[in-house]
Amino acid sequence: MEVYFTIDKTAVAEFKDRGSKFLAFVFPVKNVEEVKNCLGEVKKEHPKATHHCYAYRLGTDGLQFRANDDGEPSGSAGKPILGQIDSKQLTDVLIVVVRYFGGTLLGVPGLINAYKLSASMVLQLVPVIQKNIESNYRLSFDYTIMNEVMTVVKQFNCTVVSQELQLFCEMVIGIPKASEELCMIKLKDIYGLEIGVARKGA
Template identity: 65%
Template sequence: MSEPDYYQTIDKTAFAEYKDRGSKFIAYAFPVLSVDDFKQCVLRLKKEHPKANHHCFAYRLGWDGNTFRVSDDGEPSGTAGRPILGQIDSKALTNTAVIVVRYFGGTLLGVPGLIQAYKSAAAMVLQLVPVVQKPIEVMFELQFDYTLMNEVMMIVKQYGCSVAAQEMQLFCLLKIGVPKARLQEVMYKLEEIHSLTIHTL
């Protein structure tokens, strides 16, 4: 099986609320590109909901989906993080985090009840955000003289490359992500430009 050229993710945030016997489960979905991005989301929600009993979560990162983490944040083991991750995986998403904030309502829900509640809250919030396909990119660093700027940017735009970082002086440094599906075409075009150096990142 060949490796995919695209991965599925979300590009908007959303939240949804699920209630069960007085307990409130507020689920938030975030597009995240790194563990640091994710940590910012958790900090924000802890500030927004300082009185909540639990902030449970799951995320999956990387176009191959190999980086993931789940947390039950004090709930019985396996009742929160895993069911949340299950919902992310059922939509084959990556670079996606779901955090569920729980306010305890006084009635214990038991293990099956908790699994159901966290699963439902995660499913509800993920129904609110459209799934988007994004190209898997190969990262390169380009170095070139400022006079070549227009030529380079035309190729970047024409082939839908993303710009991760740029330093524009007399000598320019550009970090770009080239969609895997267009890699050969882009490399061919860039290699035609004299005095442009290409480094794979």
């Protein structure tokens, strides 16, 4: 796997069923901290809602995920929301569906359908983007070879994650997996450049 799919915009969709109103919010998120912040925002906006159900999937390997029913019958809300994220093979995505109860019980099949449709509708409003899976490296070098380093960084479409540019420079870059080998050869050719592996989030 050299690429992954995600989103970079937020959106809101509304779905109604037998008096109950469902508001679906979608957010691009990078970590659990961002998930908590987005969830907090929605709860602040809709304090009177009966339920705030959500699901997210994180990371290029997609191994970090959660589905929360927030008081709805088990498996009737979080799972159908997560199912919609997975059906589009997305990651780094959070969907929160807020429900205002309308007085009529929908039953478990009705709830599954409502949460699934709400999540599906909101995902249709945001474009899916393809991103390169990257390996992070820390570069340490003298300012005098800055141009040589940046030439390689641009040539291989690397992401500059962070940089400190003084007389002596430190930079963390993400190299696309597809061109990692070739890029590393070019970087190792630069005299005076030190390369180390950077931790995720470094």
